[in-house]
Amino acid sequence: MxxxxxxxxxxxxxxxxxxxxxxxxxxxxxxxxxxxxxxxxxxxxxxxxxxxxxxxxxxxxxxxxxxxxxxxxxxxxxxxxxxxxxxxxxxxxxxxxxxxxxxxxxxxxxxxxxxxxxxxxxxxxxxxxxxxxxxxxxxxxxxxxxxxxxxxxxxxxxxxxxxxxxxxxxxxxxxxxxxxxxxxxxxxxxxxxxxxxxxxxxxxxxxxxxxxEDLDWLPYMRYGEGYVRLAGQENDPDGGRGHHRWQDALPRIGLTEERVRDTVAERMPVDLAADVARVFGAGFAQELWIHCLMLGRQATVALDRHAPEGARSTTAPAHGRLMEAAVSTVGPAGLPPERRPEAGPAQKRLMTEFAWSAIRCGKLLLDR
The missing domain is CATH 3.90.550.10 (Spore Coat Polysaccharide Biosynthesis Protein SpsA; Chain A)
Known part of the structure; x- marks a missing residue:
């Protein structure tokens, strides 16, 4: 070479x-x-x-x-x-x-x-x-x-x-x-x-x-709301630049709104949700939790389908910190741009804890 x-x-x-x-x-x-x-x-x-x-x-x-x-x-x-x-x-x-x-x-x-x-x-x-x-x-x-x-x-x-x-x-x-x-x-x-x-x-x-290499469908946030990038979306007439709200994408990703809402009702921590809502609004709190729920679901799928056996054995400590870094940014990044300056250290810690509570529930959206 x-x-x-x-x-x-x-x-x-x-x-x-x-x-x-x-x-x-x-x-x-x-x-x-x-x-x-x-x-x-x-x-x-x-x-x-x-x-x-x-x-x-x-x-x-x-x-x-x-x-x-x-x-x-x-x-x-x-x-x-x-x-x-x-x-x-x-x-x-x-x-x-x-x-x-x-x-x-x-x-x-x-x-x-x-x-x-x-x-x-x-x-x-x-x-x-x-x-x-x-x-x-x-x-x-x-x-x-x-x-x-x-x-x-x-x-x-x-x-x-x-x-x-x-x-x-x-x-x-x-x-x-x-x-x-x-x-x-x-x-x-x-x-x-x-x-x-x-x-x-x-x-x-x-x-x-x-x-x-293969992401399948991808949840993401934009201006305080949750969206889904669909598999093959780049082939749409607009080049894939359109945005699909998560509710509208559910039929194409094999989930139902009832299942998502039931998981929210059963698992979303009420106290943390209220704390996030007090600062950034109830709508944002729910959108963030649902986004992270879907993120946790898709990360579980990617790990199960694509990770080589023992892939993290040599990098486990560093990867633990990488995961923490990734989740620490999901809340501030999900806010509308004009509200991101409001996310100080305490608010970031709150949103990170809230995000983890959803990510850990992601596997509940897998087929049972």
Whole structure:
């Protein structure tokens, strides 16, 4: 096999140049990829094309990191080890805590996996992505004449055109910093990693953890409400970008509303539900619990169907902490963006305890 040689670039805008320089120096990354038209209309893709063109002649793979992240000093070492394991894959080292890919990563963590295949009907998180240099060149050619301004959206279309989505690293060693957005994403509010993980835990997970390839149907939350991504949804006329409320999706996932409601009535802890409702409203409390109930159900299915025997034996302690990290973000991420700042430490602990109470009941929705 060809030896792994990684080059890297930090994509940035002149208004964040100092921040990008500090990041590159601290993490030992390559040079800056500056927006070639900083006074033009906002376009992450414009800068991304500069960053992907910066692959060094010696490189087998190229890592592009955005300027608004923090990461461990050993980031390049972690990426190198992951690339050695998956040399032909597009590897994604950060996933936002909200929407479909975030829920896919959270489900994978609960199932015991350390990598998960990205869904094909949502943007590819692009804060830290590593591609084989040949694939990076193909992406530049694919994107060269595009009118799209979001590199994350075009990455998804590119991967779909190749028939293979990227692999999301479930333990996130990169973290998004700040809520400002040059490209217009500030309305999404606080956006953080779905499974924040320190480098010491991430290393064995990324090296030895198994890959969840098949998600079946996927529960996720959006603006305080629960939804379901259906299997094969990417083939819908709208490219799968529609959102199906969980109640409407039940006939297609083999569940009934009566069964879900009965489980809620019998198992949802009244005191915890009242505490969450007091802060964020009764509607959100119920939606969060039902979402986590379905999440627990699907994690059980994924573990039973797809996990290799003894898959977690060498990473059990780290994976326990990964699961805790995954569940700690489900409540804040599920809130409407304007309410996420209300989730302080006490509220996060409350929502985490509440979420676990539902996840542990997920197996009750399995066929009996």
């Amino acid at each position: 060809t030896a792994v040689r990684i080059s890297s670039a930090v994509m940035t805008h002149p208004v964040r140049k100092a921040q990008a320089e500090e990041l590159a120096e601290r993490l030992g990354l390559g040079g800056l990829a500056l927006d070639p038209d900083p006074d033009g209309p906002p376009s992450a893709l414009r800068t991304a094309l500069v960053a992907w063109a910066a692959a060094a002649p010696y490189a087998s793979h190229h890592l592009v990191v955005q300027d608004d992240v923090s990461g461990p000093d050993i980031l390049l070492d972690l990426v190198s080890k992951a690339v050695s394991r998956f040399p032909d894959e597009a590897l994604v080292f950060y996933t936002n805590w909200h929407a479909r890919n975030g829920s896919a990563s959270r489900l994978a963590a609960l199932a015991g996996a350390a990598w998960v295949r990205a869904v094909p009907d949502e943007f590819t998180p692009s804060l830290g992505v590593c591609l084989p240099v040949g694939v990076a060149a193909e992406f530049r050619e694919y994107a060269r004449d595009s009118v799209e301004r979001h590199d994350d959206e075009l990455l998804t279309r590119f991967f779909r055109s190749r028939g293979r989505m990227g692999l999301l690293a479930v333990p996130n060693v990169l973290e998004h910093i700040g809520t400002s957005s040059i490209n217009g994403h500030a309305t999404q509010g606080i956006r953080l990693a779905v499974c924040p993980t320190d480098a010491e835990d991430a290393e064995p997970l990324l090296r030895d953890g198994w890959v969840l």
